[in-house]
Amino acid sequence: MYLIKNGRIHIGDGTILDSCDILTKGKKIEKIGREIVCPEAQVIDASGCEVFPGFIDPHCSIGAMGIPSRHLDNQESTGLFTPEMNVKYAMDPDEVNAQEFYKSGITAVGLAPGNGNIMGGQIAVVKTAPQKMSERLVKEKAALKCSVTSAVKNTYGSKNQMPKTRMGIFWSFQEMLRKARTVKIEDREERQEIVSEVFDKMTMPVFCAAETPAEIQGLLHMMKEEKVQASIVDGFGFGDALEEMKRQKTGLILGNVNSCSQIAKYGIDLEKINELVKNGNRVAFTNTCGGFSEGREVFLWSAIEVYRAGVEAEEVVRMMTEHPAEMLGLGDRIGTLKEGKDADISIFTGHPVTTYAAKVKHSIINGEVLY
């Protein structure tokens, strides 16, 4: 049991509680309130500190890449549609450990297939602490990873296979959906069954990589009549598809904007994220750009870029906590500091969205103090 005393607590849903305490018991949050007394708990003094729910990166390739093997473990480039691939089997705990994600306050990541296939496989969520695998895996089959980016053309078109163009990508995507829905049940392949369950029974949400305005607009057009909850990964050109994103309540998992100068390349106006916020769209941050992860720092940097552009700090905090948890269907377990939820807590010396002089003082994952 730990008793975190006197912190400034950011619940993760936009509310802040000043000089408040959190009591953890086992792996869970037992109680949140003022002046909690619990003699048997070990006290962590959080006076002057900012306390956050562990941050969540819902789309992360590092941890499933299997570096330095010759073939990346999250890129099954043998078929355009491999929705049956489960990233759980590609997980490399050492690769996650080496990143020390918790030093940037990140306590859970959604390990994701790459961008090379239109449907790459199923995302699995893991905690970032070096703990037993059984305790780290939060959820498998958390979302179906799709992609309509040029990575698909580079993977298949370069071999003179469909798709060689964006038209080919969307044609293939739509044909897959049509066939999965019209094939006789007894003839249905495993992948068609998964597609039909995802798109018609909403067994999991869709995370689809799309970078340019044309890719995003094409995706939104194709998804117009679909009911499945969709989030766009990378989404650098989102500003040119705002109205449709608002209409469909599409999520945005903003890619690593500092990688290869994406802001300059797309002329991104991050202030427009405010429109999505007002409309109730979910927004989150991924350490990937084009399907490839960079280190833990870029997650905070993207958050800072959005804050710099004029989005309120506590809204940005929600994008690091509550929103990604909900996107992954884990809103009941992680993402906010509430009684009964996982004790994933990052204690910073300052507010990491507003000041660089904010360092993680303690990181707690599954109720265990890492440092």
Added chain:
Amino acid sequence: MRQTVIKGGTLYTMKDGQDVFQGEILIEDGKIKKVMERIPEEMISDDARIMDASGLCVMPGLIDAHSHIGMFDFNSETSVDEANEMTDPVTLSIDARYGVNPKAREFKVAYEHGITTMLLTPGSGNVFCGLPFAMKTYGDNAFDMSIKAPCAVKIALGGNPKNTYGDRDQLPMTRMGVAKVLWDTFRKAKTYMEDQENGKNPPYNADMEALCLALKGEIPCKIHCTQYDMLTAIEVAKAFGVRFSLEHAWGATDYIDEIVESGCDVCYGPIATYRCVGERRKIDVEAVKMLDDRGVNVAIITDSPILSEESLYHHIGEAVREGVSQERAMRMVTINPARILGVEERIGTLEEGKDADIILVKGKLGLDTNAKVQCTMIDGNIVYCCL
């Protein structure tokens, strides 16, 4: 050119031993004419432009000592690599000025974020990569924007050249091979230089001519190296008595003593790469504090556009997060890199006689995440302003 006076601001001159103070700057003909608490009225002409910097920090323009903007050109649909002439492990004398697209969008981002000078360098695909140069970030023509060429000899160790030539079954295929190319080329240049000095008139060799500049101490070597390769760099540089900087320097915390003892400069960054075995084993920005405390001249670099130019703020910020004071961190993107580029007589501090490359900043860069450059002046011209 009209005079300009910047009044009311808090001056961060970055001059050694000078504290922050409230003061004024007089600018004339693109140069800083006077920096003092109050410019006497008689020095200011009637038509002078007066800029009110109340509530703002006034600083020298920022300097990024390692960039490839407009060389790795992401401005076309397919990205262009004009940075790596990967046809021979030694392309020592190719000139980066010919590789830059001065109209690349990232330059605009740079001066809008207060970065007024950069070192543009060939990439790391070869062991001897070419000749970097220093340029201002605003202009239409790289040759006009250039303020010093060449600034250094760019050398690269490790994975980049090894993979370039290893894939072709050519030397160097290993880090040992890289070291051999390094030793052989330096020895050859030394002989070339001695032959010249002894009147033997060796046949002209452009590569050897360029490396002789380093051997004579006229320009330093910029050596791309990380982790253990830093020791290789130090050993070879020492053997030939060249001035040098370690570029990138991931893992420097393991070699602090060796770095201090060698007397070299360090250009640290970019950070935020994912960690994995080999060159990316350790990304330790805390090294800049340890090196700075021990008196090493340290610059913080972005490697832009590989990481965005605006990420320079994040890079400074991460150094601050690791305990570097904001004021020391700012030196790592102003006067320290100016010295590494060999242009400290012209830029890097707010001092009389230097180029009027000045930025007005709201908030504290490297500390406040929303600190914002309000105005950028290069050679006395306002190139960006949102005041």
